[in-house]
Amino acid sequence: MSEITKELERRIEAGWMVEPQDVRRMLKHNDDMGRSFSQWLYAYMDMSQLQEILYQHYQLCLGGKVDLETMKAVAGSAMNTVASSARSNKMEDVMSVLYRSAAALNGCKDLEELADLIRKVQRFINMMFYAIDLAFPWSEVSKAYNEIRKDFVPPHRAGAVDVCDL
Amino acid sequence: MKKLKFTFHGKDFYANMLTDQAPVTCEAVEKACPFTTRWVHAKIVANEIFCPTKIEGPVLRENPIPNLPGDIGLFDTPQTICCWHGDMKPLGSGNVFARFTPEQMEVFHAEATGLWKEPGSLVTVDVVEEE
Amino acid sequence: MKKLKFTFHGKDLYADMLTEEAPLTCEAVEKACPFTTRWVHAKIVYNEVFCPTTIEGPKFRENPIPNVPGDIGFYDLPQCICCWHGDMKPLGAGNVFARFTPEQMAAFHEETVGMWEETGCPVTVDVVEEV
């Protein structure tokens, strides 16, 4: 097991039942301007996105009929994209892990090794996704949304025409 | 000197095009102009608004510098023009192809600050020669 | 008959393992047990709760049938056990590896129906022989 995979396993274990510090860092960020809802949502979306993408790349590597160097480029590009968003969300541990994992991909000598590393990173992002999910008051905010929607008209609805759906 | 012109709320606002720092991007923007689109307010950064466009700019950013108040950048992923028009914590570095002078930014800022509560308002974008 | 056991709120709640329809998944689940995790409430489907796990199950779904109330499925992405414990509109077809009897589901439903307001409740998962 390489150093990065050992670290990933340790972080998954640590974040399993107790909220990782990155969640609190993210929630504090932009709090002063009243935009913390968007901050939370964009961090949640980034984790969800990367978790789904890496799983598809993992399955392709398991399939065994794809080009190793192209898969490294595609998976590394997906990790780097979210690493830079994690930086702006102040989730510095996630940023550091993703940049180092993207670099570690290059060391994989076959699709099996690449699949294993991608899976570990995907499981780490999976853990972070649930940690961020649990930090959101779904029930309360859902009620607020339903109240607000009652008299909210989207700016681009005027002139919209529906085909019949019934 | 070429100017980027935004028309919304019945008024015209200008910024200077950076034709020497981002010639290819400026050319792509001018080629797509004029067009009408909507302002969308940035969800995290304060004093940033952007508008979706159909500009096919360079795939690799020509002038990727950390964004400061007054910068105007083109983002190729969502094909949007982003304007930073006041104090803000930048998220990254866009492909900056135009910039407000302090005077231009002041009048733009006065009109744009209300857009957080008025998302989706229409704007026409054009490139004009300085009179 | 092997049973899937959930312990939370100080109570033990059971479901029957489907060792014929999903032998590999049942084996992978048993191998990972016992473990403690947290309930997360589904965000869109009603009467669905799931818990993240570290189960390494089969990569391809062994028993991908449309989910109905009483089904318990394993999702390799995102490695979670999902329980449908009452009336609901299913979103898809999980890899169903266990099922509540009507009585088991009634007891489970009673304990979980309030979970939308009580997120993250710890739960211990185990596989036991029928007593």
Added chain:
Amino acid sequence: MSEFTKELERRIDAGWLTEPQDVRRMLKHSAAEGRNMAQHIYAYMDLWLLQESLYPIYRVTMGGNADLDTLKAAANGIIGPAANNFRATKMEDTTSVLYRSITAISGCDSLESLAATIRVVQRFINMMFYAVDLAFPWDAMCQEYSRVMKDFVPPHRAGAVDVSDQ
């Protein structure tokens, strides 16, 4: 220009200033159970997933030295699951476009035609992303979220330890 590309260009123009019907279909769905905020967030998230993950593949394709079949598999591996999610969100036009884009992508015979196809699908997704964005009451929701968060304690925070960030 292929028939599929022509359709997407037409849909992009139509949805540019006026809200596409899929947005209203999604907003109606799950309204009965009061889960429409989650419905809205997950639709927004699935569009974000496609927008953010197709672009890195588009850039690798534009780079010109990658394996065509691997890139097709990577792109379709992302679009397939996303299309399933839109079926569940009742965004039927988006679902239909995505399933047909898988066929279009599979039919590409060069990196250049693949890049053009991914790009037009991504631009359609961009348009839908901003249409769903404009249908969300951001200002009011941010205020409600900040109000609710004042006394919300995440279930997994107990026992969490912070390294110093000062």
